Every structure is written in C-alpha cells, then in structure tokens.
Amino acid sequence: MIPAPLSLKNPQAVDEAAVPVLPIPAFRDAVLLAVKEGARLSAFFGRLINGKQVKVYALLAHDETGECAAIGTMVQDSYPSLTPECPQAHWFERELAEQFAIKPAGHPWLKPLRHHRNYRGASDLWPGQDAASPIPGSYPFFHVKGSEIHEVAVGPVHAGIIEPGHFRFQCHGERVLHLEIQLGYQHRGIERMLAGGLSQRMSVLAESIAGDTVIGHALAFCEVMESLGGCQISPRAQALRGIALELERLANHVGDLGALGTDVGFLPAAAYFGRLRGECLNLLMELTGSRYGRSFLRAGGVLHDLSGVLLVDFEKRMKRAQKELRTFARMLFDTPSVIDRFEGTGMLTEQVSEELGLVGPAARACGSHRDIRHDHPSGIYQFAHLPMMTADTGDVHARALIRWLEAERSLEFLLEQLTSLPEGELRVPCPQMKADSVAFSMVEGWRGEIVHVVMTDAKGGIARYKIVDPSFHNWMGLAMALRNGEISDFPLCNKSFNLSYAGHDL
Amino acid sequence: MSVIPLLLSLGLALVCPPLLLGVIHKTKAILTGRVGAPVLQPYYDLWKLLQKGAVYSRTTSWVFRAGPLVSPAAFLTAALFVPLTTPSALLSFWGDVVLWAYLIGVARFITVLAALDTGSSFEGMGASREVTFASLAEPALFVALAVIAKVTGSVQLSEMFGPVLGQAWRTAGPALALAAASFFLVLLAENARMPVDDPTTHLELTMIHEVMVLDHSGPDFAFILYGSALKLFLFSVLLVRLLVPVHIGVVWLDLVIVVAGLLGLAVLIGIVESSMARLRLIRVPQLLVTSGVLAAVGLLLVWR
Structure with a gap:
C-alpha cells in the first residue's frame, strides 16, 4: 500500500x-x-x-x-x-x-x-558546458520564423539601474508573439553557502538572498531555524517581526506604485509615492537600524525593541502616511490617462495563474485566493488577521490596485500592533538543531510566498538548504502576460510584477 | 531694411533653444515638488558632451556619422526662414513654407538612416515608429499651414506669420484657433514630448525618438541634442507668432514679446507633461489624426 x-x-x-x-x-x-x-x-x-x-x-x-x-x-x-x-x-x-x-x-x-555545474559531479545534461564557469544564456532560444517577424533582445545589461536579465522577444510589428526570459546572471550559490555554513554568517546570508526582501527571507530563515531547534519566541518578538515585515511590504508596494507612475510618464505619482516610500524606509530604519531592515531578525527573536518616544512617533507618522497614501492613490487611480495605460495591459486569466502556480499580489490580481498570512499563518499572523485583497481582471491595473489595498491593510495592521504590543523577551536562546530532521517555513513576503526548507544530517549540521523566492513562480507569469501584448508595454508590465532577479538566481 | 535686427534674431535662434528645454525641465520639477536642475543645465550638458570623445560601432558606416551633422544643419537652414519678428527672416521666397517643412523632413530622413545603419533592433524599432507617426503628423502640419496660408493669402513664412495674421484673427479667428490647436499637437509629437513620447524615460522599448540616437555619443550626441532643441524652438516660434501676432514696430520690443511667448509656451509644455500619463503607443495615431481633423475643420471654415 x-x-x-x-x-x-x-x-x-x-x-x-x-x-x-x-x-x-x-x-x-x-x-x-x-x-x-x-x-x-x-x-x-x-x-x-x-x-x-x-x-x-x-x-x-x-x-x-x-x-x-x-x-x-x-x-x-x-x-x-x-x-x-x-x-x-x-x-x-x-x-x-x-x-x-x-x-x-x-x-x-x-x-x-542559471547555468552552473551540477552538484553531483556527474556529466552535465547540456553539452558544451564544460568550461570552468559556464555563461548564462549561451544556448538556443525559441524562434518564430517568418519574413515579417523580428527579434528584439534586451539585456542582460539594461539602461536603468536594475538587475541583469535577458529578455528575448519574438515580434510582429509592435505585437509580441512570444517572450522568453533567461536569468541566472546573479547566481551566487547561496543555497550551498547556507548548507555548509557557519551559524553566525547564516543570518547575514539569508538577508542577502534578495536585497529588497531582507525581512521576508530573514523571517523565513529564523522560523525554520527555530522550528528545528524547538525554540519558542516571545509574543513581543513575534509582533515586532510582523511590524518589520509589514513595513517592508509597505515600502515596496508604495515604491512600486510610484515606479508604475514613472513608467507611464505620470510624474506626480512618481514624485509623491517616491517620497512616501522614503518615509516607510525611514520608519524601518528607526526600528531596525537599517533602511532595508538588515540585522534585525535573528533566530530566537529580534535585536531591537520599539518603545517609549519611538512608539508615539511611529504612530503619528503612520497616521500621516495613511492619509497621504489615500490622497496619492486617489490621484493616481483617478487620472484617466493613467487608467487608460493600466487597464487591459498585460492580462493574465485566473486559469493561467492557477496553472503556473503564481503567488503573491500577481496571483491575487488574477483572482487566485492565496496569501500565506491568511492560509498558513505563523507568528503574529495567527492572532492578527489581515483581510486578503483580490481583484479579478489580472491586468496592470489589478496589480497596481492590489498594491494600494495591501498597503492600506498593512498600515491598519501596523497601527493596531503599535497600540497593543505584548510583553516578552526580545530574544531567547535557540537550542541546537535536531539531527536527521527536515523543517520548512513559509512567509508572505511583499512579492508573495517565500519558502525555506532545511534538512539536517546525522550530526545536526545543515545538509541541504532550499530556498524558493516568489519570483521563481512568477517569472513565467510575466512571460505569459506579454503574449499578444505590445512590446512598448513591456516595461510597464515588468514593473507591475516587479520580480527579483537575485531571489530567482540565488 | 537694417541688418542688426536680422542678426539679433539669428543670434537668438542660435542661443535660445536649449533654454526652452531648461524651462520645461524646471516647470516639471516645480510641479512635482522638486528643486530640479538649473535652467541652464542643457547648456552645461552640451558643453560636457562636446568635450568628450565619440565611440563608433564597427558595423556602422559613414551614414551613421553623417546623421548628427546633417540633421542640425537642416534645422539651422530651416531657422533662416523662420521670422522671429516682422520682417526679419534672413531668407525668404514665395513658397518657402514647403521648403521649411521638408528641411525638417530631411533631418528626420537622415536620423532614421543613421539609426538603421547601426543594425540594432532597438533603433530599427524606433525608426519604424518615427516614420509611422511622421506620416500622420505631416498632413496635419500642412493642413494647419494651409489654413494660415489661406487667411493671409501667402505661402511665404515671413508673410504668413507677419502683420496680416493679426488682422486675420478678427475675420477668421475660429479657423486660426483650430489651426493653432492642431499645430500644438504636431509640435508635441514632432518634438518627442508627452503624451506622445516620454523624453525622460530610460526604457528603450517604449521610446520613439530617443531610441534612434542611442548609439551616438560625445560631440555627435551634443549636435543631436542641440538639433532637437532647435527643432522645438522653430515649432515654438511659429506657434507663438500664430497665437501672439503682435507687431509693435520696435524691433527689441517685438523680440521681447516673442521670447516671453516662447517661455510661456515652454511652461505650458511643462504643465502638460506633468499632468498626464503618456499615451499607449497604438493611440498616438489617433491623436495625430485628431490633430489633422482639427486643422481640416479650420480649413473648411475659411474655404470659400
């Protein structure tokens, strides 16, 4: 059986x-x-x-x-x-x-x-990969043939200050028939570094998986380590972790709304949301000591507290941010020329979202109901519930709308947490990891589901560390969203997904 | 006719163009709550570029190098026909309006050739977009000019935009207003301004004009930037002369009025650019056809 x-x-x-x-x-x-x-x-x-x-x-x-x-x-x-x-x-x-x-x-x-040698020492599946350091992207791409078809190759080096990735479009005039996305240029071998690893360095490595998801990945790392060690952190540490995670979400969602404004050439949105993002990052800095939330989460709890004057100040500034967010979002979503660009651009159906297993705001914008904070809650989310925001059009407009609504929910959550911070130790010692075990954790980062799986060997050391960044699920969604779209809409579509290259390449 | 006003307006035409860009940038900065770059920044940029060396791809030929020379030269020649004040175009003859329009066309032609010469898929895409939109902007421009030609009874730029125009506003105001509206849309489209093209974007896939000059660098790029500024200046002068057909008779006073009009127009462009998103690329033809229709209605009004 x-x-x-x-x-x-x-x-x-x-x-x-x-x-x-x-x-x-x-x-x-x-x-x-x-x-x-x-x-x-x-x-x-x-x-x-x-x-x-x-x-x-x-x-x-x-x-x-x-x-x-x-x-x-x-x-x-x-x-x-x-x-x-x-x-x-x-x-x-x-x-x-x-x-x-x-x-x-x-x-x-x-x-x-990603184009690297295999870990087994066997012969690689792709011939011609015998060079000491294989080059990503040096293999055939999907081609559409025809005298009127033209191919556009973008990247891996881009005009803006963004991460490297290669995009190969097969076009008929302005229409995109097919887009193939090739990544791997940022492969650093983080999974293997974490596997052999020194425990002191591991938290820092986990924070470096994707530079804009420091809290998300560090939280997944901490939770997986704590469950392996059987460590129970205090309610206060749980609440502070939730605050940091939602601040990170807020900063990125607000920043994305501004960036969407930039991509359609709507300057006021770019300027105002850009400033508001700065304010969110500043709050994160005052909580953690780093604008991107580094060195805050450690196995067993958190390193800094939120109390006294800071608490009062946070509440005041978040209330102001709440008011500003509403004003700016109304301005963005009430401008007809912006809506004209957003609506119907980069459409994905719920069926495609389900088949590809999309996660995060991109999936919720297609009507797929999934949110780790809601479906598989851990930490503070077992006690404080955030309503799940979904839309059903699956276009750039829906993805932008989800960001706005989630940013509002995050602010409500933050204000609620600030007024009812539980007591407890900031950090408790985390015992030795159990041997021959497997542990996993899931965190709803701002991009979606982050999964960390850890397996220990007979001595209690880490034998295998597996990371799944939300981008890993969603890059294919971007490629599908471009089908039969216009090539000039690609940057806007890309921004509406805003996926991580580093998180994918590991 | 004295030489001094002619030289004065030629000097203004040579020096002023980057200032318009500076004013547009400053307006946009102020409207979005930023301090922004100094108004003279475009001049600093030109100076910086002129001191640099240029890089040429091995796949390009002389066409690629000719682009940055021919296009500003064409605009400079076109500038000689544009009357900053009355009567002060350096060159003028019956029918020069057609030559003027096609000098702009020559500049576009060589820019497109230089873009295609690189063999880059980006530049080819930009060239394709540029000629597609130009083929729609050109009829609109000619119909708008035809309205002015009809009401002023001349096909000579310095007369079309001369004192007669002032009187024509009284008899054919609505037609001229439609022509001006059409001309403004053509100005935005021809000069790669919002909502047709986004001059500040760094995203190659969405660009029209900018993507055609991606491979030019150093002094070549300075010439291209200066040429684009001059093109904007030429269109702006005609629009300002159309909208403010004041003719006092004192040369410096007339020049002050034109310059004030130009700065006002630059602010207006800045306001347009800060208050709306860029159009979807497939909607640009609709805008240009709208522009053509506006001018055509104007022409119908004066056609008798």
Whole structure:
C-alpha cells in the first residue's frame, strides 16, 4: 500500500524518516493528483544521498485546509517529467536537472535556469558546458520564423539601474508573439553557502538572498531555524517581526506604485509615492537600524525593541502616511490617462495563474485566493488577521490596485500592533538543531510566498538548504502576460510584477 | 531694411533653444515638488558632451556619422526662414513654407538612416515608429499651414506669420484657433514630448525618438541634442507668432514679446507633461489624426 503524504503545518520540523518515500510512478501520481485537487507545488527539489543518488522532495501546499504535505522519491538519472501535466513544475524541474544532472524525460523546454555545474559531479545534461564557469544564456532560444517577424533582445545589461536579465522577444510589428526570459546572471550559490555554513554568517546570508526582501527571507530563515531547534519566541518578538515585515511590504508596494507612475510618464505619482516610500524606509530604519531592515531578525527573536518616544512617533507618522497614501492613490487611480495605460495591459486569466502556480499580489490580481498570512499563518499572523485583497481582471491595473489595498491593510495592521504590543523577551536562546530532521517555513513576503526548507544530517549540521523566492513562480507569469501584448508595454508590465532577479538566481 | 535686427534674431535662434528645454525641465520639477536642475543645465550638458570623445560601432558606416551633422544643419537652414519678428527672416521666397517643412523632413530622413545603419533592433524599432507617426503628423502640419496660408493669402513664412495674421484673427479667428490647436499637437509629437513620447524615460522599448540616437555619443550626441532643441524652438516660434501676432514696430520690443511667448509656451509644455500619463503607443495615431481633423475643420471654415 502507498503511504499517504506527510501532513505538516507551517512552520514545522519533523524527523526526515517520517517523509514517505514512494516509487517514482506513485510519487508522480501523488503530486499530479494533489495539484489537480487544488494543491500548489510550493517546493520541488533534490538532495544528494551518499554522493550518488538524488532524493527528490515535493512540498505541496493545501491553501483551503492550511496544511502542507511532503513526499519524496529516489531518482537515479532520469524520471518522467511532471511539467506536461503540471506546468507549475516547469522551472522546478529545470532547476533540478541543472543542480543534479537528472533528466526529467519529456520536459517540453529543458534548458538551464542559471547555468552552473551540477552538484553531483556527474556529466552535465547540456553539452558544451564544460568550461570552468559556464555563461548564462549561451544556448538556443525559441524562434518564430517568418519574413515579417523580428527579434528584439534586451539585456542582460539594461539602461536603468536594475538587475541583469535577458529578455528575448519574438515580434510582429509592435505585437509580441512570444517572450522568453533567461536569468541566472546573479547566481551566487547561496543555497550551498547556507548548507555548509557557519551559524553566525547564516543570518547575514539569508538577508542577502534578495536585497529588497531582507525581512521576508530573514523571517523565513529564523522560523525554520527555530522550528528545528524547538525554540519558542516571545509574543513581543513575534509582533515586532510582523511590524518589520509589514513595513517592508509597505515600502515596496508604495515604491512600486510610484515606479508604475514613472513608467507611464505620470510624474506626480512618481514624485509623491517616491517620497512616501522614503518615509516607510525611514520608519524601518528607526526600528531596525537599517533602511532595508538588515540585522534585525535573528533566530530566537529580534535585536531591537520599539518603545517609549519611538512608539508615539511611529504612530503619528503612520497616521500621516495613511492619509497621504489615500490622497496619492486617489490621484493616481483617478487620472484617466493613467487608467487608460493600466487597464487591459498585460492580462493574465485566473486559469493561467492557477496553472503556473503564481503567488503573491500577481496571483491575487488574477483572482487566485492565496496569501500565506491568511492560509498558513505563523507568528503574529495567527492572532492578527489581515483581510486578503483580490481583484479579478489580472491586468496592470489589478496589480497596481492590489498594491494600494495591501498597503492600506498593512498600515491598519501596523497601527493596531503599535497600540497593543505584548510583553516578552526580545530574544531567547535557540537550542541546537535536531539531527536527521527536515523543517520548512513559509512567509508572505511583499512579492508573495517565500519558502525555506532545511534538512539536517546525522550530526545536526545543515545538509541541504532550499530556498524558493516568489519570483521563481512568477517569472513565467510575466512571460505569459506579454503574449499578444505590445512590446512598448513591456516595461510597464515588468514593473507591475516587479520580480527579483537575485531571489530567482540565488 | 537694417541688418542688426536680422542678426539679433539669428543670434537668438542660435542661443535660445536649449533654454526652452531648461524651462520645461524646471516647470516639471516645480510641479512635482522638486528643486530640479538649473535652467541652464542643457547648456552645461552640451558643453560636457562636446568635450568628450565619440565611440563608433564597427558595423556602422559613414551614414551613421553623417546623421548628427546633417540633421542640425537642416534645422539651422530651416531657422533662416523662420521670422522671429516682422520682417526679419534672413531668407525668404514665395513658397518657402514647403521648403521649411521638408528641411525638417530631411533631418528626420537622415536620423532614421543613421539609426538603421547601426543594425540594432532597438533603433530599427524606433525608426519604424518615427516614420509611422511622421506620416500622420505631416498632413496635419500642412493642413494647419494651409489654413494660415489661406487667411493671409501667402505661402511665404515671413508673410504668413507677419502683420496680416493679426488682422486675420478678427475675420477668421475660429479657423486660426483650430489651426493653432492642431499645430500644438504636431509640435508635441514632432518634438518627442508627452503624451506622445516620454523624453525622460530610460526604457528603450517604449521610446520613439530617443531610441534612434542611442548609439551616438560625445560631440555627435551634443549636435543631436542641440538639433532637437532647435527643432522645438522653430515649432515654438511659429506657434507663438500664430497665437501672439503682435507687431509693435520696435524691433527689441517685438523680440521681447516673442521670447516671453516662447517661455510661456515652454511652461505650458511643462504643465502638460506633468499632468498626464503618456499615451499607449497604438493611440498616438489617433491623436495625430485628431490633430489633422482639427486643422481640416479650420480649413473648411475659411474655404470659400
């Protein structure tokens, strides 16, 4: 009889042996069945066993029940690909193929994601990759043929001060027939650095996964470490973590609204939202000592407190920010020329969102109901509920609207927390991690679901650290949103997703 | 006719253009709550670029190098026909309005060729957009000029925008107002201003004019920037002369009025740019056709 997948709650650590190991066909059927029944593939990754074999794990999130399920299987060199029946697996399988040189047979578009040598020491799946440092992007792209078709290649070096990524458009006139996105230029090998790691350095590394999601990733890191050590942090530390996470969300959402204004050439929005973003970052700085929230979260709690004069000041400034946000957003959303640019641009249907397994505001803008704070709450979110904001048009307008509404909800949450900060120790010691265990945590960062999975070896050291940034799920969504759109709308569409290159490339 | 007013207005035409850009930038800065760059910043930029070296791609030919020379030269020649005051165009002949319009066309032609010469997909895209929109802006421009030609009975720029125009406002005001509105839209489109093109963007995929000159650098780029400023100046002078057809007779007073009108127009452009988003690229033709229709209605009013 086939064992049922192991049921888990976010965040949780269990004995690694408790994760059922299925034969490949049964594993495949179990994943496909779960996804068909509405589960999402939150993580899908491999771990090297005895230096030869690869154990593949799938973490499935059931949003309705608030539970997650884990199953595993052993793979030698090849297994039948899941992607043809489950598009959510597309990038996960490419990542797996690249990291461990195991072939998902029947994968429709098998290319490297980041272009590095595999971890198994086997021969790489892509010939010509024998150079010491393979170059991302040096392989064939999808082509549309025809005398009137033209190809536009953008990046990896861009005109603005943004991260590197390559975008290959197949166009007919101004119309985009196909967009292929190639990343990997920022691959730093963070997962492997975290695996061997010194404990002091690990928190700093976790904060560097994506520079604009410091709090989000650090929180996921802390929660996974705490669940492995069986550490219970104080209510005050939980509340302060929530405040930092919502401030980060607020700063980024507000900044994005301004950037959307810039991209359509609407200067007032760019200027006012830009200033308001600065104010949010300043609040984060006064709480954490860093405008981007570095060195605030550590396993066991937080490093700084919020009290006294600062508390009063925070409340005053947040009330003002609340008023300003409403004024600025009304100005942006009441300008007809702006609405004309936003509406109907970069449309994604709910069906595409579900099939690709999009997360975060991009998914909620398509009408997909998913928000870790709501579905799989941890920390302060178990006690304080934020209403989930959704829209249904799936265009740039919907994605902008979601940002505004979420920023408002975050401010309400922040003001509520400030007036009722619980007591408790800032930081408690975090015990030694359990050996031979697996733990995971999920955090709703401002871009969406952040997943960290950690596996310990027999000595209690970290054997495998897996990170899934929300961008990993959503880049494909951007490519789909551009189909049959106009190439001149790409920057606007891109900004409405605002995905992370570093978070994807790891 | 004295030479001094002619030289004076030529001097103004040579020196003033970057100032208009400076005023537009300052207006935009003030309206969005910023201090902004100094009004003279465009001059500093030109000076800086002139001192730099230029980089040329190996795939380009002489066409690429000719672009930055021919286009400002065409605009400078066109400037000789534009009357800053009355009567003060350096060159003038019956029908020079057609030459003027096509000198602008020559500049566009060589800029497009230079862009195509790079072989870059961006520049090709920009060139395609530029000629598409120009083919719609040109009829609008000619119909608007035809309205003025009809009411003034002349096809010579210095007479069309001369003292007769002032009297024509009394008899054919509505038609001239429509022509002016049409001309303003053409001015925005031709000079890569909002809502047609966003001159401040760094996003190649959305650009029209800017993307065609991406590969030019140093002094070449300075010439291009100066040329664009001059083009804006030429269109602005004609629009100001159309809207403020004051003719006092004292040269310096007339020049002061024109310069004040130019600065006012620059502020107006700044206000337009700060108060609305850019149009979707597919809507630009609609705007240009609107401009053509406005001018055509004006022409109908005076057609008898």
